[in-house]
Amino acid sequence: MSPSTGEEIALPEEAYIEEIAQYEGQEVTLKGWLYHKTDKGRLQFLLVRDGTGVIQCVVLEKDVPGQVFEAAKSLTQESSLIVTGTARADERAPGGYELTVKEIEVVQLAQEYPITPKEHGVTFLMDHRHLWLRSSRQHAILRVRAEVIRAVRDYFDENGFLLVDTPILTPAACEGTSTLFETDYFGDTAYLAQSGQLYSEASIMAFGKVYCFGPTFRAEKSKTRRHLLEFWMVEPEMAYADLDEGMRVAEEFVSYIVERALTRRKPELKTLKRDTASLEKVKPPFPRISYDKAVEILHQEGLEFEWGDDFGSPHETALAKHFEKPLFVHRFPTLCKAFYMEPDPDRPELSLSVDCLAPEGYGEIIGGGQRTASLEILEKRIEEHNLPREAFEWYLDLRRYGSVPHSGFGLGIERTVAWICGLEHIRETIPFPRMLHRLYP
């Protein structure tokens, strides 16, 4: 405010709720929505949210003009409003601060809001996902998600990886096994990418260390708490890196993400009632066991499991519960992993592959390994898997022109967020989940 004109009326400053403490004793204007209201006759408690937080606003009939009090009384849940008043510290207020209201501008009086302050079923909430996002729990989760994504980018950007994005529309399966979403490509068939890895292998031969980060699509009829049809995956890839180096990077990377969530999203984790003690333990090194050893553990547990099979969800949970930190299981049988895995030189029936299993039953968050550098092996595998060789000629080129040992892995963002937040189901970790029977909204 310019001091030269003395006669100007000091307009209240616009503020955000998250920084309300800075404005104690001052008059401020907040722009937001009515989260909840308690009508106490001559006294109205308005819980107002603005995207950064929630604050209690108090309207006293005797202190405001009649139309302001009437406006307060008329407000419905989720009505948009601009409210002006004095910020005060008050022990009785949730959050420690409240606003003594002087003025209210009703921007829009909301119609009867479907999500009422009570329990609702999952189907109903998912049908109203576009509104459900306004709730404090969803706020906390999506803020953790944003922090996890930021940590992912920061880690790779600060450790010599170049972001090289990969296409979403692709001509063929990257890995023959999974089901792909098909789309018409002017008469040809294109598929929505289920991994950027093969393209990242091309990128590392140009740039050394790269990562790609984007949505991934799997047309699997999975109906579990760990599956989405559209999810986000980050995939680092490193030239001249072997399996051990891949695991070293993975454990450092996962630890970095968890640490960031713990330091920067503590209030959100508290909102989610996440017990952070187990997360505090997530520091390198992570335990490493071979597939053979894992099978041994499963048999000791009395679980039925045949050597050569891939682990199912109950097996992952049984293995992870032996460890406090995320667990690496390495050297899976060649047959249960993708065609591009490097064979173990000591035991050709095994591949230099690795999965990372999150603790507390959250299952596989990372899959990866060392990719084969040999043209001959790759040609043989493509044939064995009945993949169309023409589609992979460019990929084979990478083994013709300066092939090197290389490794990489993919980390699923939503599973990681579900684990860090301690959620029952992955569907809340993405703003608009795509699941079996769920394409709306």
Added chain:
RNA sequence: UCCUCGGUAGCUCAACGGUAGAGCAGCCGGCUGUUAACCGGCGGGUUGCAGGUUCGAGUCCUGCCCGAGGAGCCA
């Protein structure tokens, strides 16, 4: 695709084979400290669909539709 459970008011749920109810939300009234359920009142229903058994079906039987969890597959 398989297994389990479910579908009753806008929402969350009750109701022995015998007149379909409650809470929340909405509307009306009351209250100066409420913390997702203050107090009183009011309106609100083709019990997922189609058949069947029965004097009588939300309830029992058959088929179908839809959904949720889990399995398989995977991050």
